[in-house]
Amino acid sequence: MESFVGDIQSQVLDNYDTLVAITPRLIIAVVLLLIFWFLGYYVKKLANKRLEKNMNDSLLANFLAGLVRGVILLLGILFVLRFWGFTGVVTSVLTGAGISAFIIGFALKDIGENFLAGILLAFKRPFKIGDVIEITGMKGRVIKLNLRDTQIKTEDGKDVYMPNGSIVKNPLINFTIDGFIRNQFDIGLDHGSDYPAAILLMEKSMLQVKGVLKGERAPMVVVKEITNNAIIVTTFYWVNTFTRVPGYNRVKSQAIVEVVQALEKAGFNLKR
Numbered sequence: 001m002e003s004f005v006g007d008i009q010s011q012v013l014d015n016y017d018t019l020v021a022i023t024p025r026l027i028i029a030v031v032l033l034l035i036f037w038f039l040g041y042y043v044k045k046l047a048n049k050r051l052e053k054n055m056n057d058s059l060l061a062n063f064l065a066g067l068v069r070g071v072i073l074l075l076g077i078l079f080v081l082r083f084w085g086f087t088g089v090v091t092s093v094l095t096g097a098g099i100s101a102f103i104i105g106f107a108l109k110d111i112g113e114n115f116l117a118g119i120l121l122a123f124k125r126p127f128k129i130g131d132v133i134e135i136t137g138m139k140g141r142v143i144k145l146n147l148r149d150t151q152i153k154t155e156d157g158k159d160v161y162m163p164n165g166s167i168v169k170n171p172l173i174n175f176t177i178d179g180f181i182r183n184q185f186d187i188g189l190d191h192g193s194d195y196p197a198a199i200l201l202m203e204k205s206m207l208q209v210k211g212v213l214k215g216e217r218a219p220m221v222v223v224k225e226i227t228n229n230a231i232i233v234t235t236f237y238w239v240n241t242f243t244r245v246p247g248y249n250r251v252k253s254q255a256i257v258e259v260v261q262a263l264e265k266a267g268f269n270l271k272r
Contacts, residue, residue, distance in 0.1 A: 004119065029080045036076025044069035057158035075191065088179040098196050109146065121145060132181070134173040136166060142248040155249070176241035182239060183248060185256055186228030192267035195223070195231060198268055206237055211251040232269030 048065035094191035133141050133152065138160055140152035149161040175181045180240050189198055199221045204210055217238035223235040239251050263270060 014155055032080050033076055036073060036079070040069035040072035040076075043072060059257075117168040118145065118148060118150075120152070120168060121164055127177065131177060132175040133247070134175070135162065136170050138162065179240060179242045180238050181241050181248070183239065183252055185233055185252060186224060186232050186234050187256075187259065187263070188227070188232050188271035190230060190271050193231070193268055197234065197235075197266075198263060199223075201262055201266055202233070202235055202259050205258045206235060206255060209237075209251065209255045209258050211239050211243075212255060213240060 004253060018104050048061055049066055051061035071146055125145075129144070130144055132139070133142060138152070138154070140154040140160060142150065143153050143156045143159070144151040145164075146161075149163050150167060152162060153167040172191050187202075189195065200237075203219050206221075207214060212219060219235060219237040219243045221233055221235045226232070235255070237251075237255060239248060260270065
């Protein structure tokens with residue numbers, strides 16, 4: 001044991017001048033790393049706050065803020081390596097990172113595509129959480145935007161995870177972006193009915209339905225077509241998508257019941 005301690009002391013004494021020479025540079029390197037670490041921490045905190053406010057998506061905002069911090073820390077490490085004179089190491093790291101990124105990017109092309117599409121959607125998003133959208137025939141309410149996919153819930157309660165790449169590349173319909181959505185239903189009237197009176201009665205009945213808008217977006221009833229059995233009239237009405245009570249289906253159900261009861265009470269015969 002004494003021999004071991006003696007060997008250590010001997011090595012320290014032999015390299016004493018070297019240790020003294022590198023100590024200031026070592027202290028400076030540590031200070032620089034701490035500066036970059038704290039800089040990355042505060043930049044991440046600020047970026048996360050700004051991004052979450054603009055994107056309304058804490059998951060993606062936190063990831064992007066963390067990515068910014070990682071870049072700052074990487075720059076700090078490379079700067080310290082250059083400060084110590086390891087220029088060749090820095091060049092090798094950058095070259096290796098470039099080759100690795102190319103290989104990994106090629107192997108995980110689809111994942112990378114969806115990831116980048118998720119970032120694009122976060123900054124220039126055609127929808128927000130809670131909007132009702134339809135894409136490639138799939139319709140539902142947006143629940144969450146992840147880095148790889150967007151989660152939507154269909155009217156029958158199914159959770160669908162739509163790859164962000166397909167959202168960027170395909171036409172998208174947003175039914176609720178401006179807060180209003182129009183719905184409709186058809187009713188058949190018997191030939192020979194008092195059509196103007198029926199249309200007026202239907203419009204008045206629609207105004208009694210909770211959730212149906214009035215004023216500039218008041219209900220409108222028009223003749224759609226004539227068939228062998230009936231005159232088909234269509235009722236158009238608007239609902240506010242920001243107030244989700246009652247829901248679209250409930251409003252439609254109440255509207256149909258209200259109109260049918262009013263027509264039957266007035267003596268109109270309904271046909272298909």
